[in-house]
Amino acid sequence: AAIKRHAPGGAFVFVANFSSQTTVTVLVAMVRSLSQWTKTLSFPARISPNRNSKDCNVNVLPITPPPPSVVASATPSRNNKSISCTTSSSSTMSSSSSPSSSSSSSPTPPPNVPITEISQIIYPDPESEKAIMGSLVFCIHHKQGCKWSDELRKLKAHLNTCKHDAIQCPNKCGSQIPRVMMTDHLAFTCILRRAICEFCNVEFTGLGLEEHAGTCTAEPIYCESKCGTRVLRGRMSIHRAKDCAKRLRRCPHCSREFSADTMAAHGATCPRSPVPCPQRCDVGPFARADLEAHLRDECKALTVPCTFKEAGCRFKGPRHLLEAHLEANTSAHLSLMVALSGRQGQQINMLKSAMAKLSINYTGTLLWKISDWSVKMQEARTKDGLELVSPPFYTSQYGYKLQASMFLNGNGPGEGTHVSVYIKVLPGEYDALLKWPFSHSVTFTLFEQGTLGSGGCGGGQGGVAESFVPDPTWENFQRPSTEPDALGFGFPRFVSHELLARRPFVRDDTVFLRVKVDPSKIVAV
Secondary structure, three states: OEEOOOOOOOOOOEEOOOOHHHHHHHHHHHHHHHHHHHOOOEOOHHHOOOOOOOOOOOOOOOOOOOOOOOOOOOOOOOOOOOOEEEOOOOOEEEOOOOHHHHOOOOOOOOOOOOHHHHHHHOOOOHHHHHHHHOOEEEOOOHHHOOOOEEEHHHHHHHHOOOOOOEEEOOOOOOOEEEHHHHHHHHHHHOOOOEEEOOOOOOEEEHHHHHHHOOOOOOOEEEOOOOOOOEEEHHHHHHHHHHHOOOOEEEOOOOOOEEEHHHHHHHHOOOOOOEEOOOOOOOOOOEEHHHHHHHHHHOOOOOEEEOOOHHHOOOOEEEHHHHHHHHHHOHHHHHHHHHHHHHHHHHHHHHHHHHHHHHHOEOOOEEEEEEEOHHHHHHHHHHOOOOOEEOOOEEOOOOOOEEEEEEEOOOOHHHOOOEEEEEEEEEOOOOHHHOOOOOOEEEEEEEOOOOOOOOOOOOOOOOOEEEEEOOOOOOHHHOOOOOOOOOOOEEEEEEEEHHHHHHOOOOEOOEEEEEEEEEEEEEOOO
16 A cells, blocks of 8 residues: 655545455545644534534444555555545445556555554645645634634744743743733743843843842831831841830830830839839938828928827828927817717717618518517516516608517516507607598507417417507507606506416527508598
């Protein structure tokens, strides 16, 4: 066989005088070579090599290589007839060879000939080349945005001007850069470009400028101590040593370190900083921490008050005159202290009165706890008319002032046999505003201890209770006078001594008596 290849992009023609099996082997090698070259091209959809089509399907069956004796040699001749091929599942090939082909003494190529060897025996077919070169293709840079599409023969000329095609950098830096990006490359990224540092005005190559960046001594940068100042890099060490507001400085008095911008504030409060005496005495200066002790104990120029200032002495003078003042005014100071003692006594009484008012009951109900019952009962039997009185209480915050009393050994008809209870109206602060006579219902209750229910006082099952409604005509309930022996009203036979001994009214030597004023029950006057 005699096969010749013209150049990449050229067409192929076969002139052969050999068996069909050998013909297919050579054809397969040719198709593989052609497919490798066409991978670099982009075709329109109607002729794209990636699109399935009846005209472009090539089905090559595995073929056993023919023995060397089968392959006929042929000498290339312009009179050779071309081969007409149709590749399919049943590939056939008809050819006619000239006598010169059959008589050629050229060496027969072995089966599965490498493409490098086949290329030496391939020659062009102008008709096929014209058809292929007239095919419509896209630019190989269409994915980068090139819109060009034309015949294949014009692709090379287009690539010479395509803005997306990569070309050598004119500075010979070795980079392949698309034409559209060449301007930016030459201005900013080419390592062999000539550039001037904007800070020191020294010219560098692009690579040298990158190495120079970050080290230029004329570049202004922010202080590394974060003081906010921009300083030339070459003067940064001087700035941090002398001018930086955040540089550390050691206090000369307490040896602590502070930033320069806080040193002044520290100096105004440093405990070891020397300060003069504010009284301008001859001693000093002192450490700030020792100044208070100096003024209190040593300063002779300090004006001090008399020791009896709180008693009323108004003397003020230098410390060295105070001792003479105390010796000369001993009697006057004693009189001032006596007067002060009297005033303090009055204040104590006022405080006691205020505390007593805070403890007064304003609810209208008195729960009276009488402790040491046995001792008080024995004392009542030996002393006639012994009366126990309760703390005063009020019906409301601005209401009637009342007080209960108890005769443990009885009074009047109940003397010696019963416990008597009474209530009397005391003079109050707001009597002038109240309605007289007193007309509220009053109830006395002596509790049995240990039998109280969940309802609290009065909620239990045991106890003795007696109530009365005041008679408006009785003198006992008129507006009280300031006489201490005001009359009361109650029950001389409230509970008998026998009942006290029989029922649990006394426990832990204590008795509880409740006196309740009911403001809802008022007698009409």
